[in-house]
Amino acid sequence: MPVGDDSSGMTTTMRAAVCVRAGGPEFLEIRELPVPAVREGWSLVRVMGAGLNRSELRTRQGHSPGVRFPRVLGIECVGVVAASTDPSLPQGTTVAAVMGEMGRQFDGGYAEYALLPDALLMPVTTTLPWEVLAALPETYLTAQGALDALGIRPGSRLLIRGGTSSGGMAAATIAHGHGVEVAATTRRPGKADALASAGVDHVLFDAGGPPRTPWSAGPSHVLDLVGGSAVVDSLRLVHRGGTVCVAGSLSGWLIRAFEPIAMIPSGTRLTAFHSDDTSGSAGAAVLERVVRNVEAGVYRPNIDRVVGLDDVAAAHRYMEDNRAAGKVVMLPDGAPSALRTGPSATQHVGHEDAQRRQQNRHQDHR
Numbered sequence: 001m002p003v004g005d006d007s008s009g010m011t012t013t014m015r016a017a018v019c020v021r022a023g024g025p026e027f028l029e030i031r032e033l034p035v036p037a038v039r040e041g042w043s044l045v046r047v048m049g050a051g052l053n054r055s056e057l058r059t060r061q062g063h064s065p066g067v068r069f070p071r072v073l074g075i076e077c078v079g080v081v082a083a084s085t086d087p088s089l090p091q092g093t094t095v096a097a098v099m100g101e102m103g104r105q106f107d108g109g110y111a112e113y114a115l116l117p118d119a120l121l122m123p124v125t126t127t128l129p130w131e132v133l134a135a136l137p138e139t140y141l142t143a144q145g146a147l148d149a150l151g152i153r154p155g156s157r158l159l160i161r162g163g164t165s166s167g168g169m170a171a172a173t174i175a176h177g178h179g180v181e182v183a184a185t186t187r188r189p190g191k192a193d194a195l196a197s198a199g200v201d202h203v204l205f206d207a208g209g210p211p212r213t214p215w216s217a218g219p220s221h222v223l224d225l226v227g228g229s230a231v232v233d234s235l236r237l238v239h240r241g242g243t244v245c246v247a248g249s250l251s252g253w254l255i256r257a258f259e260p261i262a263m264i265p266s267g268t269r270l271t272a273f274h275s276d277d278t279s280g281s282a283g284a285a286v287l288e289r290v291v292r293n294v295e296a297g298v299y300r301p302n303i304d305r306v307v308g309l310d311d312v313a314a315a316h317r318y319m320e321d322n323r324a325a326g327k328v329v330m331l332p333d334g335a336p337s338a339l340r341t342g343p344s345a346t347q348h349v350g351h352e353d354a355q356r357r358q359q360n361r362h363q364d365h366r
């Protein structure tokens, strides 16, 4: 909790996980910082939760061009408006925010407060507990956007490469909810149960090359989160005339020696998705739909674990070791005791657990 108060009773300092320089998780340090002052066009958000993302690991490692340290990382958060220059965002409004250079050009979600551009805020109406809401924005907006780009429909055969990533599991959950047959890859057989729980019909082992799919005609659609040169064999794997969407770069950004005419079979489609295209007002309606589906139990939030702010460095280590299967969520106020886990064991949080805690939603922060 913030420790300083000014004479008006407003908190003046906050805790944040600051990446002090590019490198390992040890460069994420818990520091006390001033609560940012609101300025024109920006809102102060009391962060109630933040999903952790692979891209934050990459930024921490120094791979995000233009990022200067020290920086509070975090490309997404959920919370409540503490003060805003936008009259349509009154104090207490529940909001989510993703991307827009958050956690890169300006401080992001690994903190008790974040000063964010008004245009980035997506108001959300929900009674979901914070750890569940925090698991959704970046991951589900990306998964939904990539599936829309693919054009899946009931009866499609979807292969997800990088299936145990939080994006992959969200895509499996959404596709499963829409009557799509889903196959998804992992390099660790021990994560098969997590994939099955997310709605994957066929768990495939990724041994480094193109996976063997259960369909003689091949998948009709491939969501490729592995990226890099894996994309070339995704284009070969997909049924001719099918679609490959590249939305991840787990193995790298570039396709070496890419020759479209040689590498894309005639009639097969290659597309991509970037979540910056669903930040702010562009994503608000999509997020609202996702939230309704999670509330209704149609979509599973696929949370691997919930940690407190103090555990962010350990959580980065855990993700970097590829031990997670699904979303790692940070709550600045600390994980509810029923969910708190050490970095040695994976705990999957079911929708039922989340529903039980709905009544405990932090109404007092509104």
Ligand SMILES: NC(=O)c1ccc[n+]([C@@H]2O[C@H](COP(=O)([O-])OP(=O)(O)OC[C@H]3O[C@@H](n4cnc5c(N)ncnc54)[C@H](OP(=O)(O)O)[C@@H]3O)[C@@H](O)[C@H]2O)c1
Residues within 6 Å of the ligand: 052, 053, 054, 055, 138, 139, 142, 162, 164, 165, 166, 167, 168, 185, 186, 187, 188, 191, 206, 225, 226, 246, 247, 248, 249, 250, 251, 273, 274, 275, 276, 319, 322, 323, 324, 325, 326, 327
């Ligand atoms: N397009 C967009 O706007 C957008 C938005 C969000 C994320 N992304 C991208 O989507 C990808 C997933 O992000 P995330 O945050 O969901 O990841 P994440 O939850 O951290 O997923 C990590 C999992 O990916 C698998 N993995 C790691 N390295 C791999 C490799 N070289 N080859 C194959 N699998 C590998 C591992 O699973 P196993 O050990 O089970 O194999 C690991 O547990 C990232 O590349 C991220 O940059 C893109």
